Amino acid sequence: MTIANYVTIISAVLVTILIMIQTRGASLGAGMGGGGEVNTVRRGSEKSLHNITIFMVLVFSFSLIANLIQI
Numbered sequence: 001m002t003i004a005n006y007v008t009i010i011s012a013v014l015v016t017i018l019i020m021i022q023t024r025g026a027s028l029g030a031g032m033g034g035g036g037e038v039n040t041v042r043r044g045s046e047k048s049l050h051n052i053t054i055f056m057v058l059v060f061s062f063s064l065i066a067n068l069i070q071i
Contacts, residue, residue, distance in 0.1 A: 004066040011060040018053040022046075 042050050 002067075002070065004063050004070060008060065008063040008067060011056055011063060015053065015056045015060055018049065018056060022049060022053065
């Protein structure tokens with residue numbers, strides 16, 4: 001396995017965890033998409049978590065492209 005394979009696996013796990021952490025409400029139903037509130041402004045740690053998720057998705061995407069080019 002190459003470094004790109006390890007980066008892909010690790011970034012996929014981290015993206016999954018980061019997405020699961022981002023809930024809009026305090027209840028279990030909100031974590032599964034049942035939250036009815038509208039929140040358009042992200043502030044504080046929620047904004048940081050959102051930005052880290054975007055960065056990790058980009059890392060995941062580029063590692064997939066690197067694996068395709070390598071083949």
